Amino acid sequence: MTRIITAQPLTRENFAEFGQVIEIGGDDHFPINGGKAERFHALAAADAAGPDARVLISTVRGTPYEFPLKLAMVERHPLGSQAFIPLDRRPFLVVVCHDEDGRPGMPHAFLTAPGQGINYPRNSWHGVLTPIGEAQDFAIVDRGGDGNNLEEFFFEEPYEIRLPEAAR
Numbered sequence: 706m707t708r709i710i711t712a713q714p715l716t717r718e719n720f721a722e723f724g725q726v727i728e729i730g731g732d733d734h735f736p737i738n739g740g741k742a743e744r745f746h747a748l749a750a751a752d753a754a755g756p757d758a759r760v761l762i763s764t765v766r767g768t769p770y771e772f773p774l775k776l777a778m779v780e781r782h783p784l785g786s787q788a789f790i791p792l793d794r795r796p797f798l799v800v801v802c803h804d805e806d807g808r809p810g811m812p813h814a815f816l817t818a819p820g821q822g823i824n825y826p827r828n829s830w831h832g833v834l835t836p837i838g839e840a841q842d843f844a845i846v847d848r849g850g851d852g853n854n855l856e857e858f859f860f861e862e863p864y865e866i867r868l869p870e871a872a873r
């Protein structure tokens with residue numbers, strides 16, 4: 706029987722056990738530049754480990770996925786964190802799993818608010834970047850360097866990921 710998961714709205718609170726939300730908002734904020742700007746400080750931290758590790762900033766143009774989504778695989782990056790910050794202020798899908806003895810547990814699906822980005826801590830299970838409806842550009846902050854920084858896990862049976870009614 707297909708296991709169905711419906712995405713929930715992403716909040717700092719409901720994502721906290723998986724990673725960080727990157728948005729205009731947060732407790733640690735203060736004016737800079739003589740008050741001409743408000744900085745929302747240290748929402749997340751980039752983590753880069755292993756040989757020749759460095760933090761990279763890239764961009765990506767993501768192609769949208771069909772929904773309901775067949776989630777067959779999740780991945781993780783053992784040597785570094787990975788952040789996706791939308792350059793187009795539209796929602797996208799975020800899928801994460803707790804680790805259970807080296808394997809991903811049940812997926813948790815979230816729908817971002819327009820403009821929200823996320824940071825996956827090092828070695829945390831997640832679905833690949835999943836735009837909705839149309840191509841979407843993102844900035845990526847993640848780890849470069851030597852060594853293998855990708856571990857993929859394929860589920861025996863894919864999950865079906867649905868968007869909340871309002872987002873369909």
Ligand SMILES: NC(=O)N[C@@H](O)C(=O)O
Binds near residue numbers: 831832834
């Ligand atoms: N490889 C890459 O830039 N992206 C993936 O790791 C992903 O999580 O989408």
Ligand code: NI
Binds near residue numbers: 780781782787833
């Ligand atoms: Ni990734």
